[in-house]
Amino acid sequence: MDKKLTIKNGKNKIRESSVFYTVNTIILVIISLVCFLPFLNVLSVALSSAGFQINFKPEGFTLYNFKYVFQDVAFWRAMGVSFLVVICGTALSVIVMFAAAYALSKRDFPCRKGLMVFFIIVMIFSGGMVPNFLVVKTLGLNQTPLALILPSVVQVYNLILIKSYLEGLPGELEESASIDGANNLQIMFKVLLPMSMPCVASVSLFTAVTLWNNYTSALLYLGTAEKWYPLSLYILNYINSQPDILSGTMEVIQ
Amino acid sequence: MSSRKNKLTLVDKTKKYKSLIPFVIPAVLFALVFSYLPMVGILIAFKDHPNFLRYEVFEAFSKSKWTLANFEKLFSDPDILKYIGNTLIISVMKIVILFPLPVILAVMITELRSKKFSKLVQGLVFLPHFFSWVVIVGIFNNIFGMYGPINNIGSALGMDPVHFMGEPGWVRWLVVILSGWKEIGYSSIAYIAAIMSIDPALYEAAKIDGAGKFKQIWKITIPSIMPTIIVMLIIRIGYLMDAGFEQVYAMLNPNTLETGEIIGTYVYRLGFLAGSTDYGLSTAVGLFNGVISLLLILGANYISKKKTGNGVW
Numbered sequence A: 001m002d003k004k005l006t007i008k009n010g011k012n013k014i015r016e017s018s019v020f021y022t023v024n025t026i027i028l029v030i031i032s033l034v035c036f037l038p039f040l041n042v043l044s045v046a047l048s049s050a051g052f053q054i055n056f057k058p059e060g061f062t063l064y065n066f067k068y069v070f071q072d073v074a075f076w077r078a079m080g081v082s083f084l085v086v087i088c089g090t091a092l093s094v095i096v097m098f099a100a101a102y103a104l105s106k107r108d109f110p111c112r113k114g115l116m117v118f119f120i121i122v123m124i125f126s127g128g129m130v131p132n133f134l135v136v137k138t139l140g141l142n143q144t145p146l147a148l149i150l151p152s153v154v155q156v157y158n159l160i161l162i163k164s165y166l167e168g169l170p171g172e173l174e175e176s177a178s179i180d181g182a183n184n185l186q187i188m189f190k191v192l193l194p195m196s197m198p199c200v201a202s203v204s205l206f207t208a209v210t211l212w213n214n215y216t217s218a219l220l221y222l223g224t225a226e227k228w229y230p231l232s233l234y235i236l237n238y239i240n241s242q243p244d245i246l247s248g249t250m251e252v253i254q
Numbered sequence B: 001m002s003s004r005k006n007k008l009t010l011v012d013k014t015k016k017y018k019s020l021i022p023f024v025i026p027a028v029l030f031a032l033v034f035s036y037l038p039m040v041g042i043l044i045a046f047k048d049h050p051n052f053l054r055y056e057v058f059e060a061f062s063k064s065k066w067t068l069a070n071f072e073k074l075f076s077d078p079d080i081l082k083y084i085g086n087t088l089i090i091s092v093m094k095i096v097i098l099f100p101l102p103v104i105l106a107v108m109i110t111e112l113r114s115k116k117f118s119k120l121v122q123g124l125v126f127l128p129h130f131f132s133w134v135v136i137v138g139i140f141n142n143i144f145g146m147y148g149p150i151n152n153i154g155s156a157l158g159m160d161p162v163h164f165m166g167e168p169g170w171v172r173w174l175v176v177i178l179s180g181w182k183e184i185g186y187s188s189i190a191y192i193a194a195i196m197s198i199d200p201a202l203y204e205a206a207k208i209d210g211a212g213k214f215k216q217i218w219k220i221t222i223p224s225i226m227p228t229i230i231v232m233l234i235i236r237i238g239y240l241m242d243a244g245f246e247q248v249y250a251m252l253n254p255n256t257l258e259t260g261e262i263i264g265t266y267v268y269r270l271g272f273l274a275g276s277t278d279y280g281l282s283t284a285v286g287l288f289n290g291v292i293s294l295l296l297i298l299g300a301n302y303i304s305k306k307k308t309g310n311g312v313w
Helices: A002-046 A064-070 A073-103 A112-124 A129-138 A146-152 A157-169 A171-180 A184-195 A197-213 A215-221 A231-241 A245-253 B004-005 B010-016 B018-046 B057-065 B069-076 B078-098 B100-110 B114-130 B135-142 B149-156 B166-194 B198-208 B214-236 B246-251 B252-259 B262-270 B281-308
Strands: none
Touching: A002 B100, A002 B135, A002 B166, A002 B214, A064 A073, A064 A184, A073 A112, A073 A129, A073 A146, A073 A157, A073 A184, A073 A197, A073 A231, A073 B018, A112 A157, A112 A197, A112 B018, A112 B281, A129 A146, A129 A215, A129 B057, A129 B262, A129 B281, A146 A197, A146 A215, A157 A197, A171 B018, A184 A197, A184 B246, A197 A231, A215 A231, A215 B262, A231 B135, A245 B149, A245 B166, B004 B198, B010 B018, B010 B281, B018 B281, B069 B078, B078 B100, B078 B166, B078 B252, B078 B262, B100 B166, B100 B214, B114 B166, B135 B166, B135 B246, B166 B214, B166 B252, B198 B214, B198 B246, B198 B281, B214 B281, B246 B252, B246 B262
């Protein structure tokens, strides 16, 4: 009697968990579709002729939109600016943050605590848009692509990530390198940087994505210097001026 | 040995790491110039209409009078109060509606049995995070557009088409929906990591005791990741005054300013758009926002550290 009951109970459990598993899978498929379908829609819009109602497949298939966008000189220029900003900005930011993290990862580095507070303040408080703009303007950086790179060099969160990664590395390699006569710069580039590749790679990815997507700096600092507009701001202006199929095409390309 | 280490004086430390000091200097300089120098510029909030368009920065600064009028206006102008209200409403909507969803998603993803399917789902739900707000707003302009899929489905069901992006009544909901679509997947990473680190023996024991799936989730998974949930919630509340400038600015149009304008976009409009420029007021509003945010973040971090032992720093 007792035994039968447990078996029956066990069967119920198995049935319950397989129902749970099926329902769970179905809901996750729906969620994945919700995440994916908007991209399908914009792709369809980009491949369609004007004047159709478009859901998730192209209507009146055409490559005209792509051709049009690819022939647009301003589009390529914006793309070039974006690449320039992402490559230079990421390299500069990651190297500067890595160097600082290297120094700050030493427990006995002078004023270590004070310097960390100094950087954390940067993370949680800012002068605001107008003062930021005035500093950039006073330095003569406004209307130049440097305004898209230099103000975002200090990424405190990345500094903290790299610093804690370096603190976790074994110190022996660094020591033996310095016994072999390597200076700090050599240690940083030849020992620590290769050893912390996983961390540096993910931090670089974050920084690159942030720089590629960011349009606020361009909006604030570039003013009328349209030749330096990055792709994000170029598309935003395009969407605002003529919300049609072509903007969809640009989004696909991005 | 270790006690001697702690007793190193500043001079000893400096001697020991003399050659490392240049490594921290570039970062300090960048922070001083691009973050601390603007903080001095906050003084502009106490100036009466400085004209930076006409004069050089320092000349414009010294030519304008000191005043508290900007702050008086900040606390009395009905428009500004409305925008502060919009900011709070949008932020609270985002927290109440969106905060629990990544937790649920993480639980669901970790309950999947097939590793491949789980990776696929994770890939798809993380994807939107990597796109610019500009692109996402553009995509949803189509989706919610007059001839987009949503209105197509609506008209198939016999409803009148709605111009969602231009309706003051819809804009806050759309801000929440788009923000959720972009960030829920990515926010679930922290919870997925937390769930992965739960000891599987707990679930084995629960199964032997005859606990079903829901009971296991409710009694083991959720309590185990509660510290993570609490830290995330406190940090999120710390950013209450930030309703998302990049998102909202890309979404707003003249029709939806009334219900959609937030402090960030208003500060931008006052400081940078021709016709309504008022640098003093813009800086004052920004300062007000910044100070409240600072207090909230410091408070949140303090509570988080005290309650759970973890903070952002």
